[in-house]
Each structure stands twice: as structure tokens, then as C-alpha cells.
Amino acid sequence: MHFTKMHGLGNDYLYYYGELKNPSSISKRLSDRHFGIGSDGIITISPSTAADFKMRIFNADGSEAMMCGNGIRCVGKYVFDKGYIDQKKLTIETLSGNRELTLGTIGNRVNEVTVNMGKCIVNKPVLLDTSYGKVMVTPVSVGNPHAVAFVESITDAPVDTMGKELEHHPYFKDGVNAEFVQVIDRNTIKMRVWERGSGITMACGTGACASAAAAVRADLCDKEEEIAVCLDGGQLKIKVLSDGTVMMTGPAETICECEVEEQ
Numbered sequence: 001m002h003f004t005k006m007h008g009l010g011n012d013y014l015y016y017y018g019e020l021k022n023p024s025s026i027s028k029r030l031s032d033r034h035f036g037i038g039s040d041g042i043i044t045i046s047p048s049t050a051a052d053f054k055m056r057i058f059n060a061d062g063s064e065a066m067m068c069g070n071g072i073r074c075v076g077k078y079v080f081d082k083g084y085i086d087q088k089k090l091t092i093e094t095l096s097g098n099r100e101l102t103l104g105t106i107g108n109r110v111n112e113v114t115v116n117m118g119k120c121i122v123n124k125p126v127l128l129d130t131s132y133g134k135v136m137v138t139p140v141s142v143g144n145p146h147a148v149a150f151v152e153s154i155t156d157a158p159v160d161t162m163g164k165e166l167e168h169h170p171y172f173k174d175g176v177n178a179e180f181v182q183v184i185d186r187n188t189i190k191m192r193v194w195e196r197g198s199g200i201t202m203a204c205g206t207g208a209c210a211s212a213a214a215a216v217r218a219d220l221c222d223k224e225e226e227i228a229v230c231l232d233g234g235q236l237k238i239k240v241l242s243d244g245t246v247m248m249t250g251p252a253e254t255i256c257e258c259e260v261e262e263q
């Protein structure tokens, strides 16, 4: 099997062109950072009847996700750099609907991608019972589920312990991605994430969109303005439009090509 390892701000996945017979077990095996190649999951790319291409996302624990923000930018780079398309505007089918991409290039290689992430649904904040006491989170859907917690200091946020607890909190029937957000100013936030099915990752594209949308709803950031979301792996540019549509711009990079024996 041939995989291309790529990352968006350190959120790394193994990309496969075609359909895999057992994507969940392959994701578990290859994502292992000691006994596999090491990644936050795998992403398959295949032809689509509803869009230019279709992507499927599998977390490191083998669970299938509806959407992946850093992954979809890498899919845009994959299909352009490998010559599957030559246009710089394309659509990708995901389990949460079709998304439109605009590719930015240097020479004949994609370096940056803008994605129309569709409309985020920002729900009313809820107070959850946790082992840390009552914790206020804003549930947001970006096609996949997120819980955004605003914190005073991102460096003190218990991302690993509370993140894991929120992922499995009974309030979220399908589990949740947990974002911890410190607002710096009306155009800048810092965010760290515990991803459902993968644990702490260096960045989460849908999480960055959810956090910016929650900050706008709380009137901590401005809509129609660029919001810099600073993550462990680098920075994403997010814009929340008046109608709720969220635009995301960020890098996509290729790490290496890998050949793996089928088992």
C-alpha cells in the first residue's frame, strides 16, 4: 500500500488514493508512533460523483470522522501536486457535505489552501459536571462536534486530563473534540486541542473554526474580520461571515512517501 504522509500545522495524516478494505484497523496500526509510521490518523481520497473528489477520515483509534480541516487542505495539495487536477478551485465531498477549496501555489506546488467550511452551528454554552467541578463549554458543530472552553491561560489549561474527560462526557452522545481557548484580543486567540479519537494534536482545523465562531458569538472577537488562531503547530487564519459561514486559510505540507506491506 502506498501512503503519502502530510501535515497541516503538525496535524499529520497518512493519505491513500483509493478505497481501503479495512481503513479502521489500518489507521490504528499505521498511526502508532512506535510500531507504525506515526500519525493522527489516515485519510482516503477517491473519485466522487457529487464533487471533484471524496475524502474519508479515520482517527488514530480507527473511528471515522465527519470532517477534518487540516486534512482537507492537504487533500487539495495532494490532488494538485500529484496531477489529478490542474484547476485551483475544486470541491471535496465529506461526510458532512461538499466543501469548496481555493489553492494557493508557489511554482507548481500548493503551499496554502482556503476552504469554505460551511456554516458552523454555535449552541448556547452549557455548564457540565466534571471532576474539575462545573465547566462551561460552548458546543459547536463544524460538521463534526466540538466543545469550546474559554480559559484565562492556555499554558495552565489541563488539555490532556480535562480534554479526555470532555471527549467522553455523557452530554456528548457521539464524543467530542475539546478546545481550550485564550482570547488575546478581538483578532487573535490561542487554542489547544484534545481531539476525539486521537488525543492531543498540534492543531485542529475544524477546532480552530469552532473556537473562532464561539468567540464571535460571545462577542470576544469580530465577525467579517480575520481572526488569527495560534495553535501548537502554527497559525490559521479564520473568518466568520455574517451568515455564519466560516472561511479557513492555512498551509499544507508533504512529509514523505511510504510503502507499507498489507497484513
Ligand SMILES: N[C@@H](CCC[C@H](N)C(=O)O)C(=O)O
Binding pocket: 011, 057, 059, 064, 065, 066, 067, 068, 069, 070, 071, 144, 145, 177, 195, 196, 197, 198, 201, 203, 204, 205, 206, 207
Ligand atoms: N484534525 C481534524 C479533525 C479530525 C477529526 C476529529 N478528531 C473528529 O473525530 O471529529 C481537523 O483538523 O479538523
